[in-house]
Amino acid sequence: xxxxxxxxxxxxxxxxxxxxxxxxxxxxxxxxxxxxxxxxxxxxxxxxxxxxxxxxxxxxxxxxxxxxxxxxxxxxxxxxxxxxxxxxxxxxxxxxxxxxxxxxxx
Amino acid sequence: xxxxxxxxxxxxxxxxxxxxxxxxxxxxxxxxxxxxxxxxxxxxxxxxxxxxxxxxxxxxxxxxxxxxxxxxxxxxxxxxxxxxxxxxxxxxxxxxxxxxxxxxxxxxxxxx
Numbered sequence: 001x002x003x004x005x006x007x008x009x010x011x012x013x014x015x016x017x018x019x020x021x022x023x024x025x026x027x028x029x030x031x032x033x034x035x036x037x038x039x040x041x042x043x044x045x046x047x048x049x050x051x052x053x054x055x056x057x058x059x060x061x062x063x064x065x066x067x068x069x070x071x072x073x074x075x076x077x078x079x080x081x082x083x084x085x086x087x088x089x090x091x092x093x094x095x096x097x098x099x100x101x102x103x104x105x106x
Numbered sequence: 107x108x109x110x111x112x113x114x115x116x117x118x119x120x121x122x123x124x125x126x127x128x129x130x131x132x133x134x135x136x137x138x139x140x141x142x143x144x145x146x147x148x149x150x151x152x153x154x155x156x157x158x159x160x161x162x163x164x165x166x167x168x169x170x171x172x173x174x175x176x177x178x179x180x181x182x183x184x185x186x187x188x189x190x191x192x193x194x195x196x197x198x199x200x201x202x203x204x205x206x207x208x209x210x211x212x213x214x215x216x217x218x
Contacts, residue, residue, distance in 0.1 A: 045209075048207070088207070093151060096141075099148050
């Protein structure tokens, strides 16, 4: 079993829908990162969390340390949100989830 | 502010050839990482350097060596390239566990 599991692996949504991507981990962590990678593109950091909740524009990230779970929410999704979303946990080194491929259709 | 710079962007090698992937950051970050990304496998850690002067193996270190030349630079060397090393390689850096990650743009390597 991977130490970091993301769900779903693939997600298709219609423009405007509310989207949730989940990340569960089985190790002790000092921080959790959410990253975004557009097709053929580089990797961009969206959030770094060690507790609670963060919001940036239409993106919201939450973490529950006791339950070892984090969620990334996208409100009012748009086709430009189509990308791979990656969860990574910091344990002294970084461990990545497999990624969630999101496609938002107009 | 250049951030994390990786060179080259593309490379084609023949089996058995050697090469070094270069990574430099100008943000005075302590930790630097090398990852490979393969279809369906996600990002896998090859080597990392928690601070200048230290390096540690990650999940898939075989066939690679690294050098943390100074605080800015962290290079990845393939001594004898194999087709299994065909991948996209990313370098990343961070100031520490409470700081965001910064990634380079990647190096697409093909070994024939």
